[in-house]
Amino acid sequence: MLKQSNRSISVSFAQIILPLNLTGTFTYKVPEELQGKIEVGMRVLVSFGGKKIYTGIVAELHDRAPDTFAPKEIINILDDFPILPKEQIDFWNWLSDYYFCNIGEIYRFSFPGSLKLESETYLKLKPHAVIDFQNLDVNEMYLIQALEVRQLISLSEIEAFIPKKEIVKTINSLIDLQYIEIDEKIAEKYKAKEIAFLKINNEKSVLNNLPEILLKLKRSPKQQELFLLILGKQTENPEQQIRKSDIFEEGDFAHSQLKSLMDKGLIEEYYLQKDRLESYEGETEGIEELTDAQKQAKTEIDAAFNEEKNVLLHGVTSSGKTHIYLEKIEETINSGKNVLFLLPEISLTKQITKRLERKYGKQLGFYHQKLTDFERVEVWRRIRKNEIKILIGTRIALFLPFQNLGLIVVDEEHDSAYKPREVSPYFNAKDAALVLANFYNAKVILGSATPSVESYWLAKTDKLKYVQLNERFGKVKLPEFELVDFKEAQDTKNVNGNFSVKTLEQIRTVVDEKKQVIVLHNRRGYANVVECESCGYVAYCSNCDVVMTYHKFSNELKCHYCGHKAAKPKTCPKCFSENLNTRGVGVEQIHEEVSRIFPESEVDRMDVDSMRKKFAYEKLYEKIESGETDIIVGTQMISKGLDFDHIELVTIPRADQMLYVQDFRAEERAYQLITQVSGRAGRVSGKGKIMIQTFNPHHSVFQLIKENEVEKIYQYFLDERKKFHYPPYTRTILIELKHRKEDKVDRASKFLSSILRKYLPQECVLGPEKSPIGKINLLYQYQILLKFPRGKNYTSYKNFVTKSLQEFEDVAAYRSIKKLIFVDF
C-alpha cells in the first residue's frame, strides 16, 4: 500500500548537474525502472552532447515536462544512497548564485575525480541473459559478441567498432533489453591500496623439516639467507606482519631470489588493503586546563552559541586560541556531532595536528588539495560513513559529504589563501563556511590574531559575537616595537646596505645570546628590475605587461605572473652595453647581505623559490627548531606556522614597500603581516623585540601598530573604507574581461558597462578601464568594478547584473571573451 502511494508522486524528470562549465542544470527523463530508486544527491550516468557519457548528480526530481526539447533518458544510477547530502546541494546552489559561477564548475572543483566516471565506464553482459540474436541490429550484435569474448569493455573501447553516433543508442537498447549492464565495481576508478606481505608457507612442517630444507638451499646461499631472515622474523614475533618492502630494504636481496623461494613453496606472498591516510596509532590524551582568560572567552562563546550566533575569536598571538578550539571541539564531539577545522594552507598544520592527533587518534581526518585522488576518495567515504569526527582541511574540505556537522572552526580567518584569485570558482572559504554551517545548523568560530576588517565589522555590528583574548598564554609579555627612522640613519651615515647600524647591533646582540632572528622582506627574487644604464632598457615579460624579476640564485629572469623564464642577459639586448644594473631589493639580496654581515652565523632563506624542493620546508623547520639556524630571512611565508621558542627579534628592513601597493587592502595586509610575524618573537621569554625600518615613522599604520590599541587600529581601517566606499560599507563585484585582441576587449568592456549602466544606479558602475596589469599570458585585460550599498537592494542589484551578463552573452561577437567575476574581493 505504502509503495503504491509513493509511486503516485510522479518523478518522471530530473535536473542533473554535469561536470561542465555550463549554465544551469540539465533535464533528463527518469526511465520507468529507475523511478522508485532515484533520489536527489545520487550520481547518475547520462549522455550529453555527441557521444560523451558523464556522471551527473541529481539536483531535483519533478514532473514538469520541458516543451522546447525532448529530454534524453538517464542511463543508470550509480549509487544505492545519495552520495551528496541535501545540505551540500543547497550549498552548491548558494555558491553558484552568490559567486556568479556555474554549478557544474563547483561540481568539478569539489568532487574527487574518480567518483566522476566518464567514458571509461565499463559494460558487461548480464549474467544468465538469454539473448535473442534475431532481433538485434548490427551494432548490438557486435557489442554482444565482443562482450562474450572480453567480458568487460569500456565505453571508449566501443568506439573502435561502433560508429560514435550509434554507441549510446546501442547501449541503451541493450540495457533496455536487459542483456548488458554497467559494471559499477569496475567502473569506480578508485582502488584500495594494497601492501605486500610475506610469510613462511606452512610454518609447522617447515620447522619439522628444517635441516632438509637448508640442505636443499645450500647451493643458493642468498636464498637461504633470505629464507632464514623471514623465518627468524616470523618465529621471533608471530604477531608482527612482515612487509615485503621492509625485507628488501633490510637486506641486499633480488626479487628473483624471493621468487625462487615462492616457487619452491617455502614462502607465500599475500596482500592487505591499507588506508592511504596514515592515522596516528599512539596514545591519546586529555586537554590541559584553561587559564582564567581563556575560561572567560569560552563562556562568552557558549553564550553566543546559545543565542544562535557565530563567533569571531580575536586573540593575540600565543593567547591560546587553540586551547579554546579544542574545548569546543571536544564538546561538539561529545554531543554526537562532527567538526570541520579549516586552515588556510595544509603545510602549517603541524602544531594543531599534533595536539588533535594525540587526543582523537583515528577519528581525525585530513583533506586538502595535495592529496592524491584516491586518498581523497578514501576520506570522502569515511566522512560519508560518519567515521571521522574531526576533519582538518583547506577550503576544499567544505565540500565533503558531512553527515552531522556541529561546528566549523576557521582558523586564521583573515588569511588570503581562503580566497585565492587563481582558481575558479572564486569563493571566499570564510564566508562560505558561515553559509554551509547555516545549512547544517552548525556553529562557526572564526579565529585570528588579526581579523579581517570585514569580520571585525560584522562583530562590531553584532552579526557575529566578538570574543577577545588579549593576554598571551602564561601572561608572557607582548613584544616591544621600535620604529627605526631610516632616513635619519642614512643622513647620519649609520647605514650598512639595507640595514641601519642600530638594527644590526640588535641582531648581533640576539645572535650572541644564541637566540634567533627573523628578517621579513616580502618580495621574491634578487631584484625587481634589470636595467641598462646606457639606454634605459628594461627586461619585460614577453607574455605580460610586467617587468621580469631577477633571481640571482638560479641566475634567470622570471615573470611572477605567467611563470615565463629567460636567461639573464650579459649585455643589453638593445644597445649592447655591458652596463646592466639591478634596481629594487628582493629577499635574495637581503639574504646575501645578512650572510655577508654575519659571516659566522647560519643564515637561511625561506620563500617559495627556496622551498620548492621536496621536504625543503621540513628540513628548514627542523634546522630552526634545533637552533642550528641563527637568522631566517624570508617573505610572508615566515609569518605562518613558525612557532619556535627562541626567536627574540623580528626586523623588517624595508617596511614601507608593503604599504605602497595599489590595493585598498594594502594597509590592512601590512598590519596583519607585521603583527603575525611579530607574534613569532618572545613567545616564551617575553623578551621579543620588533624593529621596523621605515622612511615614514609617522605613518598612521606604523604608529597604530606601535601603540597596539586594537580598537583604534580597526577604527582607522574602517574610517578609510567608509571614506572611499569600500567593503564592508559597500559590496563589490569585479568583472574582468580578457582577450588576445586588445581592441576587442576594449570594445566589449565598454559595451558591457553600458548595459550595466542601463539597469544600475550610475554611481555603482566604475570603469571599464585597463586592469593594473594590462596583459597577462598574452591576454589583454579590462575591468569593471561594481560597488553596491549593503542592504536589501543587493539581491535585486545582483539580479540586474545577471541580466546584464546574459544580454552581453547574447552578442555573438563577444562570446569568445573570457569573463572572470570576483564577488567581495
Add this chain to the structure above:
DNA sequence: AGACCCCATTAT
C-alpha cells in the same frame, strides 16, 4: 568540455 560545421588560408 567536446563534437561538429563552416569557412578561410595554405600547400600542392
Add this chain to the structure above:
DNA sequence: TAATGGGGTCTT
C-alpha cells in the same frame, strides 16, 4: 583542389 585549422554553435 584537397587539407588543415580556427571560430562559432550547440548540447538537456
